[in-house]
Amino acid sequence: MNRHRAEAALVLNTVVWGATFVLVKAALLDISPLLFLALRFSLATGALVALFRGARWVPFTGKTAAAGALAGACLFSGYLFQTLGLRLTTAPKSAFITGLTSVMVPLLAALVYRNRPRGSEVAGVLVATAGLGLMTLQGATALIGRGDLLTFFCAIGFAAHIVTLGHFSEHMRFQLLSVAQVGAAAVLALSLCWWVETPHVRWRPVVICAILVTGLLATALAFTIQAWAQQYTTSTRTGLIYMLEPVFAWITSYCIMGEGLSARAAAGAALILGGVVLVEVKPLNPRVHPS
Numbered sequence: 001m002n003r004h005r006a007e008a009a010l011v012l013n014t015v016v017w018g019a020t021f022v023l024v025k026a027a028l029l030d031i032s033p034l035l036f037l038a039l040r041f042s043l044a045t046g047a048l049v050a051l052f053r054g055a056r057w058v059p060f061t062g063k064t065a066a067a068g069a070l071a072g073a074c075l076f077s078g079y080l081f082q083t084l085g086l087r088l089t090t091a092p093k094s095a096f097i098t099g100l101t102s103v104m105v106p107l108l109a110a111l112v113y114r115n116r117p118r119g120s121e122v123a124g125v126l127v128a129t130a131g132l133g134l135m136t137l138q139g140a141t142a143l144i145g146r147g148d149l150l151t152f153f154c155a156i157g158f159a160a161h162i163v164t165l166g167h168f169s170e171h172m173r174f175q176l177l178s179v180a181q182v183g184a185a186a187v188l189a190l191s192l193c194w195w196v197e198t199p200h201v202r203w204r205p206v207v208i209c210a211i212l213v214t215g216l217l218a219t220a221l222a223f224t225i226q227a228w229a230q231q232y233t234t235s236t237r238t239g240l241i242y243m244l245e246p247v248f249a250w251i252t253s254y255c256i257m258g259e260g261l262s263a264r265a266a267a268g269a270a271l272i273l274g275g276v277v278l279v280e281v282k283p284l285n286p287r288v289h290p291s
Contacts, residue, residue, distance in 0.1 A: 006229035010241045013222045018248025020210075020218050021091035022256050024083065027210035030202040033083045034193035036211070037076070041186035043215030044223075048182055051224065052175040067168040068180020074164050076185035078157030081150045088147025092261050093135060095249030096269045097151040102242065102276045103128045104159035112163055124278030131271025134264055174227035182219060243276050 027036065078101075086094050103125055110116065132152070161181075169177060193199050201207060230238060246269070253259045261269060 002232045006232040007241060009225045009229050010233070010238060011244065013225055014242055014244040015248050016213075016217050016222060018095060018245045018250075019252045020214055021086065021095050021249040022253050022259075023206070023210045023213060025086050025091050025094075027207045028083070028087050030204050030207050032193070032197050032199050032201070033080070033087070034189055034197050035199040035201060036207075037079055037083060038186065038189035038193045039211050040079075040215045040219060041076070041182055041189050043211060044219035045179065045183045045186045047216055047220040048175075048179045048224070051220070052179060064172060064176065064180065067164075067172060068177060069184045071161060071164045071168065071177065071181035072184020073188065074157055074161035075181055076157075076188045078154050078161055079185070080189075081154035081157055085147045085150030085154060089145055089151060090259050090261075091253040091257070092246070092250040092259065092269070093148060093265065094151050095246035096135060096272050097132065097148060098155055098158065099243060099246045099272055099276060100128055100132065100152065100155040101158040101162070104155055105162050108159050108163045109166070112167070120278050120281070120283055124275040126275075127278060128272050128275025131268040131273075131275060133268070134271065135261075135268030169227075178223050178227055182223065243273060246273075 024036075082094065082098060085097075089097075106118070107125065135148070165177070165181075226238075250261065250269075
């Protein structure tokens with residue numbers, strides 16, 4: 001029963017995350033990217049501190065601070081590249097390219113733990129790479145759009161975040177790690193937005209809605225749900241469930257904005273999902289990847 005509830009909660013995360021692609025893309029017309037991230041993560045940090053106010057905290061040591069800072073830096077880099085890329089590409093393409101995170105996690109884990117990638121993981125990377133090429137290569141010169149390239153870097157950042165959390169989550173209470181990583185991301189966004197860009201915002205309803213939804217639901221609540229749910233289900237099943245995120249993003253974008261994918265891009269999206277399935281299910285070598 002706990003597993004079914006946990007996996008249902010993870011599906012809810014994918015619905016929220018998938019729907020926010022369209023919302024954030026609309027909001028970025030009226031607010032600078034780093035300022036948006038600073039407000040999002042600051043709101044999420046305040047909400048998590050209030051949520052875990054009565055929790056029993058372990059001593060906040062230098063190791064704890066370093067773990068939170070590293071996880072927060074990876075998390076911030078993923079959202080930074082995703083937000084910058086979303087201004088220059090479509091919401092469905094951004095969602096499917098972000099889905100490459102599941103392909104990159106075992107590769108980064110193999111580097112960290114010095115393990116050779118499985119045959120299924122190599123095959124999945126090749127299939128997903130072919131899909132990425134179909135989705136992003138443009139014109140006779142086969143150039144990759146700048147927004148697509150930025151989003152690809154976002155997938156690397158999110159994969160590094162997952163590997164980092166996997167390393168530290170066994171040694172820290174999830175409440176402390178959640179607050180530390182989101183707080184570190186907020187500090188980075190606040191410190192950078194004043195000199196990397198010229199902050200600007202027009203307080204339109206879509207901007208306020210995007211900050212509230214992404215800060216409270218897509219960050220504070222979603223990361224808390226994930227930390228709780230993964231006590232009752234496996235990483236493989238979590239990865240498979242999260243494959244639904246780009247699907248929900250595609251559906252939401254089409255229903256609200258009329259923004260879909262061309263036949264070529266749709267074929268690329270299908271290959272990306274196929275590559276993720278190969279990496280997560282590992283049909284060529286079903287042994288669990290060390291973590």
